[in-house]
Amino acid sequence: MVVSAEFLGLLLLLTSAAALGLSIVIDVGRVSAEKAKEGLAQRTYEKKRAALAEWRQKTERKRVDLTTLQARLTEFTGRRHKTQSELKALEYSKIELVHEVGDTDGDTDVYWAQLGVSEAFAQLDRKDIVFSRQIWEYRNVVHILANSADQAHATLHMAFGQRNGLASSPVVPLALAPDPVAEQDGSA
Template sequence: MVISAEFLGLLLLITSAAALGLSIVIDVGRVSAEKTREAMTQRQYDKKRAALAEWRKKTEAKHAELTGLQAKLTEFNGRRHKAMTEARALELSKIELVHELGDPDGNTDLYWAQLTPAPNFPELDRKDIVFSRQIWEYRNVVHIAAYSADQAHGVVRASFGQRNGLAVSPVVPLAMAPDPEAETAAA
């Protein structure tokens, strides 16, 4: 069998056309696969973008909630501090230290005065302060046995005075002394 040039040319043409068709099919498959991958990636991107938007909304809501809770915490801490301060003041006002001066005998009267730290109390040297500094945080009163209010006043001034960093209230008869419970209730 003799192969003619026309047959050989036709065979070459058919082979070339088949190769070209095969390459077109392969390129279309690649393009189709790329488009499918791009579409999948776009869907994933859209899902993640929607999830990010949702997380941002949730984060903003939680941030607003956190700000509200921090404000409440600050308010409650303020209330707690105020309540603790009031409880401490009440506790200190209920404790009363009584200092007794004078020699009680049958003829003397009892007088009353209150002692409070003077404004210069914190600056005083330790040796000038009568007793410990801590007792002056409480209510301190003096019961004085004396023959007259003037004598009682002199006894208190001699025992507790400005040199000790203390201020003395006016001396009154013990029967006229103010009630600490009434003072606490009034405050």
């Protein structure tokens, strides 16, 4: 068989066209595969971006919740300290130490005075302080057995004087002594 130049040219043209078509098909396949990979990567990126935005929202909500809880904790801690202080003050106001001085000879009256510490109390030497320092944290009153208010006043100052770092309220008959419960209610 004799092959002519035209036939060879046509065969070469067909082969070139087939190769070009095959090359285009392969390139289109590669491009579409790359586009598919890019689309998949874009969807993965969008999912991760949405998840990140959701986590940021959750984190912000948790931060706000934490701030709110810290504020509540601070408030409740303050309330607790205030309540404990009030309980201690109430405890101290309910405890009343009564000191009795004077003689019970004859027909004596009972007088009342409240004791407290003076400004010099903290600087006094321990030997000059009557009883223990801790009892002066409570309400201290004196019942004085005496024939007159002047005698009761003198007895009080002999037993609990300025040298001990103590100060007293005015001496009154026991019947006129203020009620500690009414004083506590009045100061609240």
